[in-house]
Every structure is written in C-alpha cells, then in structure tokens.
Amino acid sequence: MRHDFDVMVEFLKARPREDEDAAKALKPSKSEDVTRLRDRILADVEVKRRLMDWVFAPQRELGEWEHSFAGGLVIKQSMRFRQPVIEQLVAAYADHPDFHPEWKLIEVEPIEDERRTRVSR
Numbered sequence: 001m002r003h004d005f006d007v008m009v010e011f012l013k014a015r016p017r018e019d020e021d022a023a024k025a026l027k028p029s030k031s032e033d034v035t036r037l038r039d040r041i042l043a044d045v046e047v048k049r050r051l052m053d054w055v056f057a058p059q060r061e062l063g064e065w066e067h068s069f070a071g072g073l074v075i076k077q078s079m080r081f082r083q084p085v086i087e088q089l090v091a092a093y094a095d096h097p098d099f100h101p102e103w104k105l106i107e108v109e110p111i112e113d114e115r116r117t118r119v120s121r
Contacts, residue, residue, distance in 0.1 A: 005083065008090050008103060012052065015093050016045040048089055055082040 002008065023041035026034055058078040091105045 002083070002087075004100070004102070005086070007100070008086060009052075011093075011096075011098055011100075012048075012086060012090050014098075015096070016048045020045045051085055051089065055079075055085050058082075 019041055023038045023045070026038045087105065090103050093099050094104060
C-alpha cells in the first residue's frame with residue numbers, strides 16, 4: 001500500500017462534499033442543461049461515496065478481527081485489489097490545489113509483443 005494512502009483517502013473524502021455543495025449552489029434556471037448538470041453531479045457524488053464504501057467494506061465487516069493475523073491478511077489482500085479504485089478517483093482531481101503531484105497516475109504504454117512483429121522465414 002502507498003505510504004500516503006491515508007492522505008489520499010482524506011483528500012478524496014472532501015471532494016464529493018465540495019462537488020455536492022457546488023451543485024446545490026447552482027441557481028435554478030429555465031435551462032434544462034443546468035438542471036441535468038446539477039443532477040449528474042449529485043449522482044456522481046453518490047457513486048463516488050459508494051465506491052469508497054466498497055473499498056473499505058472488508059475492514060468494516062471484519063470488526064475486531066481486523067487486528068488478528070488472519071484479518072490483517074484479508075484486509076491486505078482486498079486492499080491490493082481495491083486501492084486502485086481510490087487512486088483512479090483521486091486522479092480526477094489533478095487540477096485541485098490540494099492535489100499532490102506524486103498522485104498522478106503513471107501512464108504505461110503497452111509493450112508490443114515481439115513475436116507479433118517478427119517476420120517468419
């Protein structure tokens with residue numbers, strides 16, 4: 001797990017609140033576009049909250065077993081697969097002033113399979 005994962009999580013928890021407040025602050029208008037945008041932002045906020053809940057569900061479900069050896073293994077394994085969800089959500093806020101540059105996702109170009117590029121003789 002990243003050394004700054006907890007900081008990322010705290011950063012991410014604050015963003016849906018900001019988005020929700022901004023959406024609710026939109027002035028009612030006759031434009032259906034504004035209403036749709038507001039509704040879309042609020043739906044997006046709800047999805048982000050559900051994804052964050054899903055990421056940490058194993059810790060909640062284990063309760064006091066979380067601190068046992070077996071519980072620790074379960075959490076470690078589940079976080080290995082779930083942590084990228086948080087990283088992806090955080091990356092969407094790269095333009096936020098509190099975003100840390102080291103949180104930017106590393107874009108990896110696929111390695112071309114050499115076997116496909118060789119000419120058979």
